[in-house]
Amino acid sequence: MNVKQLPSLTEERAFDVLVIGGGNAALCAALAARERGASVLLLERAPEHMRAGNTRHTRNIRCVRVAQGSAASGVYSEEEFLEDLIQVTGKPPNMDLAKRTIHESRELPRWMSEHGVSWQEPLAGTLNLGRTNRWFLGGGKALANTYYLRAMEMGVHVRYGSFVEDLVIENGQFRAAVVNLGSVKTKIGARAAVVATGGFEANLGWLKTLWGEAADNFIVRGTPYNDGTLLARLLEKGANPIGDPKGFHAVAVDARAPKFDGGIVTRLDAIPFGIVVNRQGCRFYDEGENIWPKRYASWGRLIAEQPGQIAYCIVDSKTIHGFLPPMYKPFCADTIPGLANLLNVDTNAFSQTVEVFNRATAGNTNLRMECLDGLSSRGLLPAKTNWAVPIDSPPFYGLPLRPGITFTYMGVTIDDQSRVVEQSGRPFRNVFAAGEIMSGNILTKGYLAGFGLTIGSISGKLAGKEAANYARS
Amino acid sequence: MPGLELFQEANRQLTICNSCRYCEGYCPVFRAIETRRDFTNGDVQYLANLCHDCRACYYACMYAPPHEFAINIPKILADTRIESYRRWSWPGFLSRALDHRLVEAALAFIAWAVVILLSVTIVSNDRIFARHLGSGAFYQVIPYLAMVIGGMVLFFYGICVWIVGGIRFWSDANNNAPQLSTLKMVAGAIADAVSLSYLKGGGPGCYYPQDRPSSVRRVYHSLTAWGFLSALISTSLAAIYQDVFHWLPPFRITSAPVLFGTAGGVAMIVGTLGLIWFKLKSDNIPAGTVAPSMDYMFLVMLCLTSFSGLFTLVFRTTPAMGSILVIHLGLVAALFITAPYGKFVHVVYRFLALVKYRTE
Numbered sequence: 001m002n003v004k005q006l007p008s009l010t011e012e013r014a015f016d017v018l019v020i021g022g023g024n025a026a027l028c029a030a031l032a033a034r035e036r037g038a039s040v041l042l043l044e045r046a047p048e049h050m051r052a053g054n055t056r057h058t059r060n061i062r063c064v065r066v067a068q069g070s071a072a073s074g075v076y077s078e079e080e081f082l083e084d085l086i087q088v089t090g091k092p093p094n095m096d097l098a099k100r101t102i103h104e105s106r107e108l109p110r111w112m113s114e115h116g117v118s119w120q121e122p123l124a125g126t127l128n129l130g131r132t133n134r135w136f137l138g139g140g141k142a143l144a145n146t147y148y149l150r151a152m153e154m155g156v157h158v159r160y161g162s163f164v165e166d167l168v169i170e171n172g173q174f175r176a177a178v179v180n181l182g183s184v185k186t187k188i189g190a191r192a193a194v195v196a197t198g199g200f201e202a203n204l205g206w207l208k209t210l211w212g213e214a215a216d217n218f219i220v221r222g223t224p225y226n227d228g229t230l231l232a233r234l235l236e237k238g239a240n241p242i243g244d245p246k247g248f249h250a251v252a253v254d255a256r257a258p259k260f261d262g263g264i265v266t267r268l269d270a271i272p273f274g275i276v277v278n279r280q281g282c283r284f285y286d287e288g289e290n291i292w293p294k295r296y297a298s299w300g301r302l303i304a305e306q307p308g309q310i311a312y313c314i315v316d317s318k319t320i321h322g323f324l325p326p327m328y329k330p331f332c333a334d335t336i337p338g339l340a341n342l343l344n345v346d347t348n349a350f351s352q353t354v355e356v357f358n359r360a361t362a363g364n365t366n367l368r369m370e371c372l373d374g375l376s377s378r379g380l381l382p383a384k385t386n387w388a389v390p391i392d393s394p395p396f397y398g399l400p401l402r403p404g405i406t407f408t409y410m411g412v413t414i415d416d417q418s419r420v421v422e423q424s425g426r427p428f429r430n431v432f433a434a435g436e437i438m439s440g441n442i443l444t445k446g447y448l449a450g451f452g453l454t455i456g457s458i459s460g461k462l463a464g465k466e467a468a469n470y471a472r473s
Numbered sequence: 474m475p476g477l478e479l480f481q482e483a484n485r486q487l488t489i490c491n492s493c494r495y496c497e498g499y500c501p502v503f504r505a506i507e508t509r510r511d512f513t514n515g516d517v518q519y520l521a522n523l524c525h526d527c528r529a530c531y532y533a534c535m536y537a538p539p540h541e542f543a544i545n546i547p548k549i550l551a552d553t554r555i556e557s558y559r560r561w562s563w564p565g566f567l568s569r570a571l572d573h574r575l576v577e578a579a580l581a582f583i584a585w586a587v588v589i590l591l592s593v594t595i596v597s598n599d600r601i602f603a604r605h606l607g608s609g610a611f612y613q614v615i616p617y618l619a620m621v622i623g624g625m626v627l628f629f630y631g632i633c634v635w636i637v638g639g640i641r642f643w644s645d646a647n648n649n650a651p652q653l654s655t656l657k658m659v660a661g662a663i664a665d666a667v668s669l670s671y672l673k674g675g676g677p678g679c680y681y682p683q684d685r686p687s688s689v690r691r692v693y694h695s696l697t698a699w700g701f702l703s704a705l706i707s708t709s710l711a712a713i714y715q716d717v718f719h720w721l722p723p724f725r726i727t728s729a730p731v732l733f734g735t736a737g738g739v740a741m742i743v744g745t746l747g748l749i750w751f752k753l754k755s756d757n758i759p760a761g762t763v764a765p766s767m768d769y770m771f772l773v774m775l776c777l778t779s780f781s782g783l784f785t786l787v788f789r790t791t792p793a794m795g796s797i798l799v800i801h802l803g804l805v806a807a808l809f810i811t812a813p814y815g816k817f818v819h820v821v822y823r824f825l826a827l828v829k830y831r832t833e
Binding site for chain 2: 049056057059118120121123135137138139140141142145149258261263264265321324325326327
């Protein structure tokens with residue numbers, strides 16, 4: 001591997017720009033800063049095989065698409081992009097930044113190609129995002145591999161296993177980072193710092209202070225390294241917080257998933273095909289409320305509110321092949337009470353739930369998953385408003401679900417030069433933020449597929465550029 | 474890992490791939506995975522032989538070891554590929570015996586030694602070490618009939634074993650319900666095989682020997698394959714010259730057999746040395762457990778055969794020609810006798826896998 005070896009990490013060896021973090025935003029910042037002639041050191045907390053944080057689990061990026069030639073069919077305009085954003089997450093706290101991010105996304109695919117990224121057709125069977133999103137070849141780890149290779153070729157210094165525990169900031173000016181290298185602690189000085197360390201979704205202790213014991217049952221879908229250490233340090237040093245501290249994005253994942261880093265394969269797309277019951281055997285929400293991509297993200301929160309933070313999706317042999325094959329084999333039984341036993345839910349209540357549901361959906365056939373088919377239950381609370389067909393064809397299948405947390409919303413406020421802003425409204429002169437740690441300036445709730453990478457790339461490039469300009473001036 | 478566990482492990486990994494699908498853009502293996510929900514042993518063997526070992530998926534995989542999911546598709550497919558060679562090869566006892574690379578090496582050595590010993594005992598020493606010039610010079614060392622009969626026997630034996638294996642592959646890979654392929658599908662598969670398009674890693678190149686994509690391995694492999702074909706053409710042309718036109722070798726330097734033979738030999742030497750060098754440098758985590766030793770064996774034998782062939786040409790007017798020719802023919806015999814049980818078979822199975830992919 002072509003790693004530029006560091007002479008030695010001492011306080012005297014000052015780099016122009018210190019990039020803290022190793023995911024997409026950090027890499028874009030490092031590339032942008034290096035391209036402006038700055039000497040750059042990137043400190044990645046994870047070991048090499050785990051580098052790039054949650055970028056490893058991404059697979060596409062949302063970008064504006066302008067008309068090519070006479071074909072107007074594939075256009076995704078800035079206006080439509082912004083409308084989609086507002087519809088899903090509400091009005092962004094920093095509207096200018098949101099607009100700027102969307103505007104600059106237009107040139108992003110070209111920039112990525114120039115930095116070695118390859119593309120592929122949208123994945124088969126995905127969420128119909130062919131117009132709004134672009135797929136890079138091989139997914140997020142391949143994307144990060146490409147950027148790491150390019151960064152090292154360009155002379156960016158990269159160090160793995162380097163955990164930045166704190167920043168030395170004097171009079172609003174960053175001086176050095178306190179780095180834990182595993183065996184030793186050291187200070188590394190730099191003229192400017194870009195903080196791109198993600199959110200705090202992997203910090204179950206922190207989540208527990210907000211969610212109580214329930215947090216013990218959350219599954220963290222991504223990297224175990226996003227514990228929000230630098231977010232906490234920056235807030236302690238007076239950085240202005242932005243976004244709901246309790247806010248997190250979570251989806252339904254298989255309860256058998258590993259505690260951390262299970263990624264895409266543990267998610268389940270079965271919910272619209274059946275019913276979801278809690279531990280007591282009762283339904284609690286409309287499984288057919290809207291097309292799955294739009295409801296995908298609501299189920300994490302819904303399950304988090306159930307007793308024991310667990311729920312079970314129940315389908316039968318009619319619908320089991322309708323969704324992507326799950327990684328974990330569904331529990332399977334020939335009778336409803338038999339399935340209740342396997343899943344360890346209340347047998348009587350569960351049997352009654354299914355019976356009532358089947359009565360309310362009797363005669364419903366021919367569900368059409370490609371649209372809201374209006375095949376609704378009758379006289380049922382909560383109703384299932386689409387794709388409601390009886391669960392009556394054995395064998396019956398059950399999939400245990402838990403909330404799988406993807407990311408947190410709270411971060412630090414930044415100004416138009418990507419500098420972290422203090423509560424006084426004054427920015428730290430040379431501390432820049434990029435990626436998830438600043439995404440709260442744009443996103444406050446909900447999620448738009450592929451937008452996290454858009455924010456990360458644009459904010460990373462901007463922070464890297466501004467940091468280099470500051471350091472070189 | 475014994476057969477059954479091997480297939481179970483492949484099944485486990487492929488199921489995870491099927492619920493991820495990030496690698497779909499890399500190669501047909503992943504697109505073939507997506508048309509299935511469960512993976513029979515036949516499916517696994519088909520996928521294993523469809524895999525060109527470009528390793529793009531390994532480097533792109535966030536679940537690669539040391540992740541607890543331990544997804545390592547190039548390795549598990551290399552291991553099942555070897556297992557499939559073992560199952561399809563014929564006769565069973567020979568393929569089991571030759572499963573040990575040392576046995577294969579021993580067989581190759583014996584074939585080589587037999588040719589040399591026979592030559593030395595049958596042909597008088599002064600003939601071997603004499604200087605032979607002019608028409609039919611080679612046959613003054615080894616009689617024409619001996620060469621032809623020996624060559625043909627080994628050649629057709631190899632072809633027979635390949636045909637048996639091919640039929641077994643087709644039956645297994647189609648779960649005993651073979652489909653019909655059209656000429657167009659076969660033509661497409663030939664184009665895929667000839668261009669090695671699935672060594673491109675979906676575009677940027679093969680991730681071999683390490684985590685940086687390049688097209689160099691594809692070049693080395695092409696040189697080896699085309700070189701081999703060129704040498705085969707040279708031999709066939711020589712046979713035509715001799716049996717149709719009654720021109721006896723050695724042929725002029727500018728004659729077609731010599732040109733094809735030389736070009737083929739040089740290409741094979743460059744190609745095989747390149748592939749060996751890459752293999753030595755390559756990451757061993759995504760490599761198969763026993764596949765590399767099989768690959769080395771095949772590459773080394775191809776390389777030695779090419780060298781000895783070229784030496785025969787270079788020294789053909791000197792007294793050394795006789796000994797070099799005997800060594801060369803011994804190596805050719807060793808190459809062909811091990812062909813049905815070594816890496817050579819990948820030509821058959823991978824091609825059939827490409828035909829099947831086109832048929833699906």
